[in-house]
Amino acid sequence: MSGAANPVKPLEQTGHEDPDKLAEFEQHIANGGLIEPGDWMPDAYRMGMLGMAEHHANSEIIGALPEGEWITRAPSMRRKLALTAKVQDEVGHGQMLYRVSQELGKSRDDMLRDLVMGKTKYHNCFNYPAPTWGDIAMIQWLIDGAAIMNQKTLADGAYGPYVRTMNRINMEEAFHFKSGEDMVLTLMSGTKSQKNMCQDAFDRWWPVSLMFFGPADKPDAENKPAMKWRMKVEKNDSLRQRFVDRFAPAAMDLGLIINIVTKNEQGLVTSASPDEELVLNEETGNWSFTDPDWDEFWRVIRGNGPCNAHRLSLRRFSYEQGAWVRRAIGSGTTSLPPAA
Amino acid sequence: MEAMLTNPLAVLILAHADDKLLLGHVQSDWTGLGPLLEEDIAASAMAQDDLSHALILYQFLGERYELDSDVIAFEREPVDYMCCDLVTKPDEFDWAEAVVKRWLIAEFTGMGIDRLSAIEDKELAARCNRIKPEQALQIKHLQAWIKRLGTAGPESQERIQAALDRLSGLAGMLFEVPGQRLPVNDDFCCGRDEMFKAWDASIQETLSQSNLKASFALPERSLIGGRRGTHASHFHDQFDELTEVRRVSPGASW
Numbered sequence: 001m002s003g004a005a006n007p008v009k010p011l012e013q014t015g016h017e018d019p020d021k022l023a024e025f026e027q028h029i030a031n032g033g034l035i036e037p038g039d040w041m042p043d044a045y046r047m048g049m050l051g052m053a054e055h056h057a058n059s060e061i062i063g064a065l066p067e068g069e070w071i072t073r074a075p076s077m078r079r080k081l082a083l084t085a086k087v088q089d090e091v092g093h094g095q096m097l098y099r100v101s102q103e104l105g106k107s108r109d110d111m112l113r114d115l116v117m118g119k120t121k122y123h124n125c126f127n128y129p130a131p132t133w134g135d136i137a138m139i140q141w142l143i144d145g146a147a148i149m150n151q152k153t154l155a156d157g158a159y160g161p162y163v164r165t166m167n168r169i170n171m172e173e174a175f176h177f178k179s180g181e182d183m184v185l186t187l188m189s190g191t192k193s194q195k196n197m198c199q200d201a202f203d204r205w206w207p208v209s210l211m212f213f214g215p216a217d218k219p220d221a222e223n224k225p226a227m228k229w230r231m232k233v234e235k236n237d238s239l240r241q242r243f244v245d246r247f248a249p250a251a252m253d254l255g256l257i258i259n260i261v262t263k264n265e266q267g268l269v270t271s272a273s274p275d276e277e278l279v280l281n282e283e284t285g286n287w288s289f290t291d292p293d294w295d296e297f298w299r300v301i302r303g304n305g306p307c308n309a310h311r312l313s314l315r316r317f318s319y320e321q322g323a324w325v326r327r328a329i330g331s332g333t334t335s336l337p338p339a340a
Numbered sequence: 341m342e343a344m345l346t347n348p349l350a351v352l353i354l355a356h357a358d359d360k361l362l363l364g365h366v367q368s369d370w371t372g373l374g375p376l377l378e379e380d381i382a383a384s385a386m387a388q389d390d391l392s393h394a395l396i397l398y399q400f401l402g403e404r405y406e407l408d409s410d411v412i413a414f415e416r417e418p419v420d421y422m423c424c425d426l427v428t429k430p431d432e433f434d435w436a437e438a439v440v441k442r443w444l445i446a447e448f449t450g451m452g453i454d455r456l457s458a459i460e461d462k463e464l465a466a467r468c469n470r471i472k473p474e475q476a477l478q479i480k481h482l483q484a485w486i487k488r489l490g491t492a493g494p495e496s497q498e499r500i501q502a503a504l505d506r507l508s509g510l511a512g513m514l515f516e517v518p519g520q521r522l523p524v525n526d527d528f529c530c531g532r533d534e535m536f537k538a539w540d541a542s543i544q545e546t547l548s549q550s551n552l553k554a555s556f557a558l559p560e561r562s563l564i565g566g567r568r569g570t571h572a573s574h575f576h577d578q579f580d581e582l583t584e585v586r587r588v589s590p591g592a593s594w
Contacts, residue, residue, distance in 0.1 A: 064372030071368040072578070075585035075594035076410045077395045080365075081388060087371045088384035095377040133585045133594075191589040314373070317433070322375025325435050328489055328496035329376075 017042045029230050034160035037103045045229055049159050050104040052231060057097035058115045059123035062311050064090040066130040067139060075133065082179050083136065089172045096168065100161045109326075116316040124297065125208050127305030129267045134201030137187060140180025142202075142209040146243055148173045150213065153239065158230035188254045195255070202256050203269045209247070210292040213240045241286055248278060248287045260290050267306030344405040344412075345420055349459070351519035354412075355567055356452050357397035358423035361413055362575070363445060364390030365582055366428055367438065375435050382481065386442070389474045400467050414586055418579050419520060419569035424513040427566075428575045436489070436496075436503040443482035444507065447542050448514040450475045451535055483546050490550030501552055508554040514539075517561050520569035524561050533558065 021040050028035070035041055068087045074080035098108050114120040125143055130136060148170060155166035187198035213236040221227050221235055251258060259272035277290045299305070344350045368387040374380025398409040427445060431437040453475055457468035489496040515536050517524055536558045547554060564570050571579075586594065 061372065061377070068368075068372040071371060072365055072581045073584045075414075077391065077398070077413055078410075079594060080368075081391050081395070084364075084368050084371060084384060084388050084391065088381055088388070091372055091374075091377060091380050091384065095381065098377070133588075186593060189593075191592050193589045194592060197588070318373040318375075321373075321433055322435060324495055324499060325375035325379075325489070328492035 026228070029158045029228075033158070034163060035158050036160045044225060045231075046104055048226065048229075048231055049162065050101055050106060053097050053101040053104065053162055054106065054111050055121055055123075057094045057101055057111065058120060059126065060090050060094035060097060062115075062122040062126045062315060064094070065311055065314055066126060066307075067136055070130065070133065070136045073133065079183070086140070086176050086179065089176065093165075093169050093172070096165050100165055103161060112319055116312060116319050118303070118312060121301070122311075123212075124301050124305070125212055126311060127300050127308045128204065128208050129306050131268070132197050132201055134187060134197035135204065137180055137183035137198065138201045138205040140176050141184045142180075142205050142247065143212065144173055144176045144180055145247060146209050146212040146239075148177055149239055149243055149246075153234040154232065156230070156233045184254060188256070199256060200269065202251065203259050203261050203272050204263075204267065206251075206258060207261060207292040209243065210240060210289070211294075211297045213237075213243065215294060215297065244287045244289050245285065248289065249280075258289075263296075265306065341405070341407060341411075341416070344401055344407065345416075345519070346521050348519070348522060349461075350401055350404070351422060351522060353397050353401060353456065353464075355422040355424075355518035356449060356456070357394045357401070358421050359427050359445065359449060360390045360394035360397070362421075362423045362427045362578060362582075363442070364388070364394065366430075366578060367442065370433075370438065373433065383438075386478050386481070389478060393471045393474070396467050396470055400464060414583055418571060418576060421569070421571070421575070421579070422518040422567050423575070424516055425566035425572040425575055426507070426510050426513045428572070428578045429507075429510065430574055434499075434503065436499040437506065439482060439485050439489070440500060440503040440507055443479075443486055443546075444511050444543065445514065446475065446478045446482055448539055450479050451539055451542075455531075455535065486546055486552070487550045490547075490552045497551055500550075504547075504552060504554040508556055511556050512559040513565055513567070515558055516563055516565045516567040518567035520564075532561075 022042060025035070025039075025041060025045075035045075064087045067083065067090070071080060071083050071087065074083050098111060101111060102108055111120070115122065130139065151166050151170050151173065155163055155170060157163050157166075184198060187194045216237050217235045218224070226232050248258060258275045258278050260275050261269045261272045264270050275290050277288050279288050280286075281288065300308070344354075364387045367383060367390065370380065371384045371387065372380065374383050394413065395409060398412045401407065402409040402412055426441065429441065431441060450472075453468050453471050457465045457472070459465070486500065489500045491497070515532055517532070536556075540556055543554070543556070559565075566572065566575060586592075
């Protein structure tokens with residue numbers, strides 16, 4: 001579900017690469033070619049793609065946690081089955097993406113260790129709480145909808161294994177999105193309690209969805225390696241605008257109100273009022289909107305969000321509890337130092 | 341509902357369906373937290389099998405008794421759930437206990453579904469025949485894990501043996517006579533004594549190949565446990581969770 005929207009760190013070309021090989025590599029990409037694991041690639045590209053695929057894989061298995069907690073409470077057999085399958089898909093996406101990362105030179109155990117030790121990150125949106133069934137609907141509708149938008153562009157990238165994995169993942173994400181849309185529609189067609197549950201969850205997830213694509217890119221992003229090498233092909237702001245243009249009218253059609261909210265430390269809404277900036281520009285076809293709270297974004301990404309500690313401790317618990325099984329079947333694993 | 345709950349065949353089907361519902365429900369807790377990603381995915385697939393099998397059987401009963409399958413699954417009184425309490429026993433995220441518990445139950449269900457499919461009822465047989473191949477795959481997968489973990493060295497052998505020691509005394513619950521509204525009567529249970537012998541033989545065969553030991557006992561017919569509605573507190577905890585969202589707006593569509 002996650003999409004690797006904001007993990008591409010600025011890449012530095014070290015200058016030690018063979019200039020002929022580098023020129024050939026860049027020409028191949030400029031011609032629309034794909035890079036395969038055995039091909040020559042600059043070290044910065046290898047490290048950048050590894051960081052991107054690893055971050056994406058981490059996001060998939062961390063993203064399984066908030067929804068996984070709701071399988072046992074799903075309110076019908078159909079929803080229970082669909083949610084179990086959906087969360088299983090996310091773990092499967094993680095497995096595929098760890099394989100992509102492994103081919104780039106890092107073992108799975110090292111990646112899982114780095115994740116639970118806090119050395120590597122996962123997508124920021126999973127550091128927010130999902131306190132009701134309405135949140136599960138919103139994660140599948142808004143967050144998976146945002147992920148599809150982002151991942152469709154990532155499927156136009158240049159690293160072959162990652163591109164093929166994006167294409168497979170996007171097919172499954174389309175089902176998740178449809179399921180989420182159906183859940184939101186059902187809640188908004190239901191009782192007053194269900195509508196309130198849905199609106200409250202929407203208030204929690206709309207600003208998180210806007211942040212999903214990451215902060216604005218630098219003005220000359222097209223000339224930097226990440227875009228020049230087609231690791232990403234579209235700017236964050238452009239994706240964000242497309243998301244708002246698609247989802248703002250859809251939300252209003254369903255009877256949802258797009259609010260500006262304030263939240264407490266637990267990530268729960270303490271005040272909400274309609275976004276007065278939300279206006280359709282008839283000439284451009286774009287909706288204007290109030291920017292999300294970027295201070296909050298940086299606070300959460302630095303580890304101080306409502307659920308950072310909980311999510312990581314659960315993954316660490318899982319890693320430690322399963323270590324004896326991995327040892328028994330001969331899969332590489334080592335013990336962790338004590339938790340902080 | 342009353343007609344279903346007092347019909348011996350329906351009660352037998354409910355016992356299996358409720359085992360499947362609550363097992364899939366409890367085991368889904370492992371989704372996202374399995375010891376390795378590949379087994380996380382497999383465990384989730386088994387949880388989906390279990391939930392699907394429950395639904396197949398609830399739909400059969402729903403058609404017979406003109407009830408919505410979700411109403412059967414979610415809206416009975418706790419005393420009318422006929423799962424045995426081994427199913428809802430917490431495993432405390434101990435993979436050894438989760439695998440052993442699931443294996444003991446899967447072998448029982450495989451035999452129970454075989455017997456249900458042999459009853460003179462074409463529609464029921466057709467439903468059971470949809471379940472059988474997936475159930476057989478589950479049993480094969482779980483037997484492979486038991487053998488592998490039992491023979492992989494002292495650490496895993498001791499963990500699996502310890503889980504067996506904790507669960508072997510409870511496994512007889514699987515063979516409790518179900519249905520608190522029915523008289524204690526073996527006739528509708530498809531040969532409880534004979535089924536226990538077959539189940540025990542199958543379990544012992546796998547144990548003998550796995551460096552593991554356990555013995556099991558068939559409970560008295562008169563024993564009143566989960567299958568007759570007298571559930572342990574962990575069943576009620578799971579039932580509360582199962583129905584938590586539906587209780588927000590009773591009768592609403594979800």
